[in-house]
Amino acid sequence: MTISEITDRVSSLGHAWEQFKQVNDNRLLEIERKGYADPLYDEHLNNINTSMDNYKKRLDQIETANNRPVLGGEGDSVKSGEKNGEYSKAFRNYLRKGMDAGLEALQTKALSVGSDPDGGYLVTPTMSAKIVQAIFETSPIRQIASVETISTDSLEMIDDHTALSAGWTAEAVDITSDTATPTLAKRNIPTNELYAQPKATQKLVDDAAIDVESWLSNKIADIFGRTQNTAFVAGTGVGQPRGILSYASGTSWGQIQQVGSGTSAQVTADSLITLFYSLKDAYMRRASFLMNRSVVQQVRLLKATTNQYLWQPSLTVGAPDTLLGVPVYMAADMPVAAASSLSVAVGDFQSGYQIVDRQGIRILRDPFTEKPFVKFYATTRVGGDVINFDAIKLLKLA
Numbered sequence: 001m002t003i004s005e006i007t008d009r010v011s012s013l014g015h016a017w018e019q020f021k022q023v024n025d026n027r028l029l030e031i032e033r034k035g036y037a038d039p040l041y042d043e044h045l046n047n048i049n050t051s052m053d054n055y056k057k058r059l060d061q062i063e064t065a066n067n068r069p070v071l072g073g074e075g076d077s078v079k080s081g082e083k084n085g086e087y088s089k090a091f092r093n094y095l096r097k098g099m100d101a102g103l104e105a106l107q108t109k110a111l112s113v114g115s116d117p118d119g120g121y122l123v124t125p126t127m128s129a130k131i132v133q134a135i136f137e138t139s140p141i142r143q144i145a146s147v148e149t150i151s152t153d154s155l156e157m158i159d160d161h162t163a164l165s166a167g168w169t170a171e172a173v174d175i176t177s178d179t180a181t182p183t184l185a186k187r188n189i190p191t192n193e194l195y196a197q198p199k200a201t202q203k204l205v206d207d208a209a210i211d212v213e214s215w216l217s218n219k220i221a222d223i224f225g226r227t228q229n230t231a232f233v234a235g236t237g238v239g240q241p242r243g244i245l246s247y248a249s250g251t252s253w254g255q256i257q258q259v260g261s262g263t264s265a266q267v268t269a270d271s272l273i274t275l276f277y278s279l280k281d282a283y284m285r286r287a288s289f290l291m292n293r294s295v296v297q298q299v300r301l302l303k304a305t306t307n308q309y310l311w312q313p314s315l316t317v318g319a320p321d322t323l324l325g326v327p328v329y330m331a332a333d334m335p336v337a338a339a340s341s342l343s344v345a346v347g348d349f350q351s352g353y354q355i356v357d358r359q360g361i362r363i364l365r366d367p368f369t370e371k372p373f374v375k376f377y378a379t380t381r382v383g384g385d386v387i388n389f390d391a392i393k394l395l396k397l398a
Helices: 003-034 039-067 078-097 101-108 125-138 140-144 202-206 212-234 269-276 293-299
Strands: 146-150 154-159 185-190 192-196 199-201 258-260 288-291 326-330 342-347 353-366 373-386 392-396
Touching: 003 039, 039 293, 078 202, 078 212, 078 353, 125 140, 125 212, 125 353, 140 212, 140 288, 140 326, 140 353, 146 154, 154 353, 185 373, 192 212, 199 202, 202 373, 212 353, 212 373, 258 269, 269 342, 269 392, 288 293, 293 326
Parallel strands: 146 353, 258 392, 288 326
Antiparallel strands: 154 185, 192 373, 199 373, 288 342, 342 392, 353 373
Protein backbone atom coordinates (compact mmCIF):
# COMPACT_ATOMS: atom_id res chain seq x y z
CA MET A 1 0.00 0.00 0.00
CA THR A 2 1.33 3.44 -0.95
CA ILE A 3 1.88 6.34 1.46
CA SER A 4 -1.02 8.25 -0.08
CA GLU A 5 -3.37 5.29 0.46
CA ILE A 6 -2.28 5.00 4.09
CA THR A 7 -2.79 8.76 4.53
CA ASP A 8 -6.28 8.47 3.03
CA ARG A 9 -7.20 5.72 5.50
CA VAL A 10 -5.90 7.73 8.45
CA SER A 11 -7.88 10.74 7.24
CA SER A 12 -10.99 8.59 6.87
CA LEU A 13 -10.58 7.37 10.46
CA GLY A 14 -10.27 10.96 11.73
CA HIS A 15 -13.29 12.05 9.69
CA ALA A 16 -15.35 9.10 10.98
CA TRP A 17 -14.51 10.06 14.58
CA GLU A 18 -15.57 13.68 14.05
CA GLN A 19 -18.80 12.47 12.45
CA PHE A 20 -19.35 10.07 15.37
CA LYS A 21 -19.00 12.90 17.92
CA GLN A 22 -21.38 15.15 15.96
CA VAL A 23 -24.08 12.48 15.69
CA ASN A 24 -23.75 11.55 19.37
CA ASP A 25 -23.87 15.20 20.46
CA ASN A 26 -27.08 15.67 18.45
CA ARG A 27 -28.52 12.54 20.08
CA LEU A 28 -27.73 13.87 23.55
CA LEU A 29 -29.30 17.25 22.74
CA GLU A 30 -32.48 15.59 21.55
CA ILE A 31 -32.62 13.54 24.77
CA GLU A 32 -32.32 16.78 26.77
CA ARG A 33 -35.15 18.42 24.81
CA LYS A 34 -37.58 15.52 24.41
CA GLY A 35 -36.47 12.94 26.97
CA TYR A 36 -35.72 10.44 24.20
CA ALA A 37 -33.82 10.23 20.92
CA ASP A 38 -34.74 8.96 17.47
CA PRO A 39 -33.62 5.29 17.11
CA LEU A 40 -31.96 6.26 13.83
CA TYR A 41 -29.23 7.95 15.88
CA ASP A 42 -28.28 4.60 17.42
CA GLU A 43 -28.26 2.93 14.01
CA HIS A 44 -26.07 5.69 12.60
CA LEU A 45 -23.65 5.45 15.54
CA ASN A 46 -23.40 1.67 15.15
CA ASN A 47 -22.52 2.06 11.48
CA ILE A 48 -19.82 4.64 12.24
CA ASN A 49 -18.49 2.45 15.07
CA THR A 50 -18.10 -0.44 12.64
CA SER A 51 -16.42 1.78 10.07
CA MET A 52 -13.89 3.05 12.61
CA ASP A 53 -13.10 -0.50 13.72
CA ASN A 54 -12.52 -1.53 10.10
CA TYR A 55 -10.27 1.47 9.39
CA LYS A 56 -8.24 0.80 12.54
CA LYS A 57 -7.96 -2.93 11.83
CA ARG A 58 -6.67 -2.27 8.33
CA LEU A 59 -4.08 0.24 9.59
CA ASP A 60 -2.91 -2.22 12.24
CA GLN A 61 -2.53 -4.92 9.57
CA ILE A 62 -0.36 -2.57 7.50
CA GLU A 63 1.85 -1.87 10.52
CA THR A 64 2.11 -5.57 11.31
CA ALA A 65 3.12 -6.42 7.74
CA ASN A 66 5.74 -3.67 7.67
CA ASN A 67 7.28 -4.80 10.95
CA ARG A 68 7.28 -8.52 10.15
CA PRO A 69 10.84 -9.78 9.76
CA VAL A 70 11.87 -11.16 6.40
CA LEU A 71 12.67 -14.81 6.93
CA GLY A 72 15.84 -15.96 5.26
CA GLY A 73 16.94 -12.38 4.55
CA GLU A 74 20.37 -10.82 4.44
CA GLY A 75 20.82 -11.24 8.18
CA ASP A 76 21.08 -15.02 7.80
CA SER A 77 24.55 -16.37 7.30
CA VAL A 78 25.28 -18.59 4.32
CA LYS A 79 26.04 -21.49 6.61
CA SER A 80 22.77 -21.04 8.49
CA GLY A 81 20.86 -20.77 5.20
CA GLU A 82 22.33 -24.03 3.98
CA LYS A 83 21.36 -25.81 7.19
CA ASN A 84 17.87 -24.35 7.17
CA GLY A 85 17.37 -25.31 3.54
CA GLU A 86 18.53 -28.84 4.23
CA TYR A 87 16.23 -29.13 7.22
CA SER A 88 13.27 -27.61 5.38
CA LYS A 89 13.63 -30.08 2.53
CA ALA A 90 13.74 -33.02 4.93
CA PHE A 91 10.80 -31.66 6.89
CA ARG A 92 8.65 -31.22 3.76
CA ASN A 93 9.39 -34.82 2.79
CA TYR A 94 8.25 -35.87 6.25
CA LEU A 95 5.00 -33.88 5.98
CA ARG A 96 4.17 -35.09 2.48
CA LYS A 97 5.43 -38.68 2.46
CA GLY A 98 6.32 -39.60 6.02
CA MET A 99 9.99 -40.00 5.05
CA ASP A 100 11.80 -39.31 8.31
CA ALA A 101 15.29 -40.67 7.67
CA GLY A 102 16.72 -37.31 6.62
CA LEU A 103 14.98 -35.54 9.47
CA GLU A 104 16.28 -37.97 12.07
CA ALA A 105 19.81 -37.55 10.74
CA LEU A 106 19.60 -33.77 11.06
CA GLN A 107 18.17 -34.00 14.58
CA THR A 108 21.04 -36.29 15.52
CA LYS A 109 23.40 -33.48 14.54
CA ALA A 110 21.60 -31.30 17.15
CA LEU A 111 20.73 -28.65 14.59
CA SER A 112 19.51 -25.55 16.40
CA VAL A 113 15.97 -24.90 15.21
CA GLY A 114 14.35 -23.27 18.21
CA SER A 115 13.02 -26.57 19.54
CA ASP A 116 14.17 -29.22 21.99
CA PRO A 117 14.34 -32.81 20.66
CA ASP A 118 12.40 -34.56 23.43
CA GLY A 119 10.13 -36.56 21.15
CA GLY A 120 8.14 -36.05 17.97
CA TYR A 121 9.54 -34.05 15.08
CA LEU A 122 10.72 -30.49 15.27
CA VAL A 123 9.40 -27.82 12.94
CA THR A 124 11.73 -25.90 10.66
CA PRO A 125 13.20 -22.59 11.89
CA THR A 126 11.14 -20.55 9.41
CA MET A 127 7.93 -22.41 10.24
CA SER A 128 8.51 -22.01 13.97
CA ALA A 129 9.17 -18.28 13.55
CA LYS A 130 6.05 -17.88 11.42
CA ILE A 131 3.82 -19.61 13.97
CA VAL A 132 5.22 -17.65 16.90
CA GLN A 133 4.98 -14.36 14.98
CA ALA A 134 1.34 -15.00 14.04
CA ILE A 135 0.43 -15.88 17.64
CA PHE A 136 1.97 -12.65 18.91
CA GLU A 137 0.17 -10.60 16.25
CA THR A 138 -3.25 -11.95 17.25
CA SER A 139 -2.80 -11.85 21.02
CA PRO A 140 -3.29 -8.45 22.68
CA ILE A 141 -2.22 -9.85 26.05
CA ARG A 142 1.11 -11.08 24.66
CA GLN A 143 1.73 -7.54 23.41
CA ILE A 144 1.37 -6.02 26.88
CA ALA A 145 2.31 -8.83 29.32
CA SER A 146 5.75 -10.16 30.25
CA VAL A 147 6.80 -13.17 28.13
CA GLU A 148 9.58 -15.60 29.04
CA THR A 149 10.84 -18.56 26.98
CA ILE A 150 12.27 -21.48 28.95
CA SER A 151 13.63 -24.96 28.24
CA THR A 152 12.29 -26.61 31.41
CA ASP A 153 8.81 -27.61 32.58
CA SER A 154 8.13 -24.50 34.65
CA LEU A 155 9.36 -21.04 35.55
CA GLU A 156 10.40 -20.55 39.15
CA MET A 157 10.22 -17.03 40.55
CA ILE A 158 10.72 -15.30 43.88
CA ASP A 159 7.46 -13.86 45.20
CA ASP A 160 8.49 -10.67 47.01
CA HIS A 161 5.48 -8.48 47.82
CA THR A 162 5.96 -7.61 51.49
CA ALA A 163 7.58 -4.30 52.37
CA LEU A 164 10.47 -3.44 54.64
CA SER A 165 9.62 -0.81 57.24
CA ALA A 166 11.79 1.99 58.66
CA GLY A 167 11.65 4.43 61.54
CA TRP A 168 13.10 7.74 62.66
CA THR A 169 15.66 8.03 65.42
CA ALA A 170 17.94 10.62 66.98
CA GLU A 171 21.52 10.78 68.14
CA ALA A 172 22.29 8.71 71.26
CA VAL A 173 18.81 7.11 71.27
CA ASP A 174 18.82 3.36 71.82
CA ILE A 175 17.12 1.25 69.12
CA THR A 176 14.86 -1.08 71.10
CA SER A 177 12.59 -2.55 68.41
CA ASP A 178 13.16 -4.23 65.09
CA THR A 179 11.54 -3.00 61.89
CA ALA A 180 9.34 -5.29 59.84
CA THR A 181 11.32 -7.75 57.74
CA PRO A 182 10.07 -8.70 54.26
CA THR A 183 9.43 -12.35 53.50
CA LEU A 184 10.27 -14.25 50.32
CA ALA A 185 8.39 -17.17 48.83
CA LYS A 186 9.02 -19.35 45.80
CA ARG A 187 6.49 -19.03 42.97
CA ASN A 188 6.16 -21.66 40.24
CA ILE A 189 4.39 -21.17 36.90
CA PRO A 190 4.07 -24.54 35.12
CA THR A 191 3.76 -24.98 31.39
CA ASN A 192 0.77 -26.94 30.09
CA GLU A 193 0.61 -28.84 26.85
CA LEU A 194 -1.51 -27.30 24.11
CA TYR A 195 -2.29 -29.36 21.03
CA ALA A 196 -3.90 -29.03 17.63
CA GLN A 197 -4.65 -31.74 15.09
CA PRO A 198 -5.55 -30.43 11.64
CA LYS A 199 -6.01 -32.98 8.87
CA ALA A 200 -5.90 -33.04 5.10
CA THR A 201 -6.44 -35.69 2.45
CA GLN A 202 -3.35 -37.53 1.25
CA LYS A 203 -4.13 -36.29 -2.26
CA LEU A 204 -4.02 -32.68 -1.11
CA VAL A 205 -0.78 -33.25 0.78
CA ASP A 206 0.80 -34.90 -2.28
CA ASP A 207 -0.20 -32.02 -4.57
CA ALA A 208 2.98 -30.17 -5.45
CA ALA A 209 1.00 -26.95 -6.02
CA ILE A 210 0.01 -26.87 -2.35
CA ASP A 211 2.50 -25.48 0.15
CA VAL A 212 1.61 -27.93 2.89
CA GLU A 213 4.09 -26.35 5.30
CA SER A 214 2.46 -22.90 5.03
CA TRP A 215 -1.04 -24.39 5.21
CA LEU A 216 -0.14 -26.31 8.35
CA SER A 217 1.62 -23.38 10.05
CA ASN A 218 -1.40 -21.11 9.44
CA LYS A 219 -3.77 -23.67 10.95
CA ILE A 220 -1.56 -24.21 13.99
CA ALA A 221 -0.94 -20.51 14.59
CA ASP A 222 -4.65 -19.71 14.38
CA ILE A 223 -5.88 -22.28 16.88
CA PHE A 224 -2.89 -21.94 19.24
CA GLY A 225 -3.33 -18.16 19.33
CA ARG A 226 -7.09 -18.23 19.99
CA THR A 227 -6.83 -20.95 22.64
CA GLN A 228 -4.03 -19.17 24.50
CA ASN A 229 -5.89 -15.84 24.43
CA THR A 230 -8.89 -17.45 26.11
CA ALA A 231 -6.73 -19.02 28.83
CA PHE A 232 -4.84 -15.80 29.62
CA VAL A 233 -8.19 -14.08 30.25
CA ALA A 234 -10.35 -16.77 31.85
CA GLY A 235 -8.21 -19.91 32.26
CA THR A 236 -8.73 -21.94 35.44
CA GLY A 237 -5.07 -22.76 36.09
CA VAL A 238 -5.91 -26.50 36.09
CA GLY A 239 -4.14 -28.05 33.11
CA GLN A 240 -4.02 -24.61 31.48
CA PRO A 241 -2.77 -21.08 32.20
CA ARG A 242 -4.64 -19.13 34.88
CA GLY A 243 -6.46 -16.05 33.61
CA ILE A 244 -6.86 -12.62 35.13
CA LEU A 245 -10.63 -13.12 35.63
CA SER A 246 -10.27 -16.31 37.69
CA TYR A 247 -9.16 -14.67 40.95
CA ALA A 248 -11.42 -13.71 43.85
CA SER A 249 -12.23 -10.06 44.42
CA GLY A 250 -10.26 -8.27 47.09
CA THR A 251 -7.22 -6.18 47.91
CA SER A 252 -5.17 -8.87 49.65
CA TRP A 253 -2.30 -10.64 47.91
CA GLY A 254 -3.76 -13.44 45.78
CA GLN A 255 -6.88 -11.37 44.99
CA ILE A 256 -7.62 -8.82 42.26
CA GLN A 257 -9.60 -5.74 43.21
CA GLN A 258 -12.93 -5.34 41.46
CA VAL A 259 -14.31 -1.81 41.19
CA GLY A 260 -18.11 -1.56 40.86
CA SER A 261 -19.66 0.34 37.96
CA GLY A 262 -22.70 1.51 39.96
CA THR A 263 -25.00 1.02 36.95
CA SER A 264 -26.44 -2.33 35.94
CA ALA A 265 -24.80 -3.81 32.84
CA GLN A 266 -23.36 -0.42 31.88
CA VAL A 267 -19.82 0.96 31.69
CA THR A 268 -19.96 4.55 32.93
CA ALA A 269 -17.51 7.42 32.67
CA ASP A 270 -17.29 7.76 36.44
CA SER A 271 -16.59 4.05 36.92
CA LEU A 272 -13.76 4.08 34.35
CA ILE A 273 -12.14 7.06 36.03
CA THR A 274 -12.48 5.40 39.46
CA LEU A 275 -11.09 2.15 38.06
CA PHE A 276 -8.03 3.81 36.56
CA TYR A 277 -7.22 5.82 39.69
CA SER A 278 -7.49 2.70 41.86
CA LEU A 279 -4.05 1.80 40.46
CA LYS A 280 -0.98 2.86 42.40
CA ASP A 281 1.09 5.61 40.81
CA ALA A 282 3.90 3.18 39.96
CA TYR A 283 1.58 1.17 37.69
CA MET A 284 -0.23 4.08 36.01
CA ARG A 285 2.76 5.00 33.85
CA ARG A 286 2.66 1.70 31.91
CA ALA A 287 -1.06 0.99 32.25
CA SER A 288 -3.31 -0.30 29.47
CA PHE A 289 -7.03 -0.96 29.20
CA LEU A 290 -8.24 -4.36 28.00
CA MET A 291 -11.83 -4.87 26.85
CA ASN A 292 -14.10 -6.49 24.29
CA ARG A 293 -14.74 -4.72 20.97
CA SER A 294 -18.44 -4.27 21.85
CA VAL A 295 -17.45 -2.56 25.11
CA VAL A 296 -15.10 -0.23 23.20
CA GLN A 297 -18.04 0.82 21.05
CA GLN A 298 -19.99 1.76 24.21
CA VAL A 299 -17.01 3.58 25.73
CA ARG A 300 -16.72 5.82 22.65
CA LEU A 301 -19.98 7.47 23.72
CA LEU A 302 -18.75 8.48 27.16
CA LYS A 303 -17.83 12.02 28.18
CA ALA A 304 -16.15 13.52 31.23
CA THR A 305 -17.74 16.32 33.24
CA THR A 306 -15.75 18.73 31.06
CA ASN A 307 -17.82 17.51 28.07
CA GLN A 308 -14.69 15.95 26.56
CA TYR A 309 -14.82 12.41 25.16
CA LEU A 310 -12.85 9.90 27.23
CA TRP A 311 -11.91 7.81 24.20
CA GLN A 312 -9.67 9.14 21.45
CA PRO A 313 -8.73 7.37 18.20
CA SER A 314 -5.10 6.99 17.25
CA LEU A 315 -4.34 8.59 13.90
CA THR A 316 -0.83 7.09 13.88
CA VAL A 317 -0.31 3.76 12.15
CA GLY A 318 0.50 1.05 14.70
CA ALA A 319 -0.37 3.13 17.78
CA PRO A 320 -3.31 1.99 19.94
CA ASP A 321 -6.38 4.11 20.63
CA THR A 322 -6.50 5.72 24.06
CA LEU A 323 -8.96 6.00 26.94
CA LEU A 324 -8.18 8.64 29.57
CA GLY A 325 -4.88 8.99 27.72
CA VAL A 326 -4.06 5.30 28.30
CA PRO A 327 -3.69 2.70 25.47
CA VAL A 328 -6.72 0.49 24.78
CA TYR A 329 -6.38 -3.09 23.49
CA MET A 330 -9.33 -5.12 22.25
CA ALA A 331 -9.57 -8.74 23.39
CA ALA A 332 -12.38 -10.90 22.04
CA ASP A 333 -12.24 -13.11 25.13
CA MET A 334 -13.05 -10.28 27.56
CA PRO A 335 -16.75 -10.38 28.56
CA VAL A 336 -19.32 -8.20 26.81
CA ALA A 337 -21.19 -5.68 28.95
CA ALA A 338 -23.78 -7.53 31.05
CA ALA A 339 -25.00 -7.60 34.62
CA SER A 340 -22.21 -8.73 37.00
CA SER A 341 -19.66 -9.08 34.18
CA LEU A 342 -15.96 -8.21 34.51
CA SER A 343 -15.90 -6.33 31.24
CA VAL A 344 -12.89 -4.01 31.64
CA ALA A 345 -9.37 -4.65 32.94
CA VAL A 346 -6.73 -2.00 33.48
CA GLY A 347 -3.19 -2.27 34.73
CA ASP A 348 0.50 -2.57 34.13
CA PHE A 349 0.28 -6.01 32.58
CA GLN A 350 4.01 -6.27 32.05
CA SER A 351 4.44 -6.13 35.82
CA GLY A 352 1.24 -8.02 36.57
CA TYR A 353 1.00 -11.00 34.21
CA GLN A 354 3.68 -13.53 33.22
CA ILE A 355 3.44 -15.73 30.12
CA VAL A 356 5.81 -18.71 29.97
CA ASP A 357 6.61 -20.45 26.66
CA ARG A 358 8.32 -23.83 26.62
CA GLN A 359 10.82 -23.71 23.81
CA GLY A 360 9.73 -25.60 20.74
CA ILE A 361 6.78 -26.87 18.67
CA ARG A 362 6.54 -30.53 17.70
CA ILE A 363 4.58 -32.28 14.97
CA LEU A 364 3.68 -35.96 14.54
CA ARG A 365 2.29 -37.23 11.23
CA ASP A 366 -0.52 -39.81 11.37
CA PRO A 367 -1.65 -41.26 8.01
CA PHE A 368 -3.24 -44.39 9.54
CA THR A 369 -6.01 -43.42 11.97
CA GLU A 370 -8.48 -41.88 9.53
CA LYS A 371 -7.59 -42.86 5.98
CA PRO A 372 -7.58 -41.18 3.43
CA PHE A 373 -6.83 -38.23 5.73
CA VAL A 374 -3.41 -37.43 7.12
CA LYS A 375 -3.50 -35.97 10.63
CA PHE A 376 -0.82 -33.63 11.90
CA TYR A 377 -0.62 -33.69 15.69
CA ALA A 378 1.09 -30.47 16.82
CA THR A 379 1.97 -29.66 20.42
CA THR A 380 3.53 -26.83 22.36
CA ARG A 381 3.71 -25.95 26.03
CA VAL A 382 2.67 -22.63 27.54
CA GLY A 383 1.85 -21.28 30.98
CA GLY A 384 0.59 -18.03 32.40
CA ASP A 385 -0.40 -16.48 35.71
CA VAL A 386 -0.76 -13.21 37.59
CA ILE A 387 2.48 -12.34 39.38
CA ASN A 388 1.60 -8.91 40.82
CA PHE A 389 -1.96 -8.57 42.09
CA ASP A 390 -1.58 -4.84 42.80
CA ALA A 391 -0.80 -4.10 39.15
CA ILE A 392 -4.20 -5.18 37.69
CA LYS A 393 -7.73 -3.94 38.45
CA LEU A 394 -11.11 -5.11 37.09
CA LEU A 395 -14.38 -3.27 36.51
CA LYS A 396 -17.43 -5.25 37.65
CA LEU A 397 -20.71 -4.10 36.18
CA ALA A 398 -23.58 -3.88 38.64
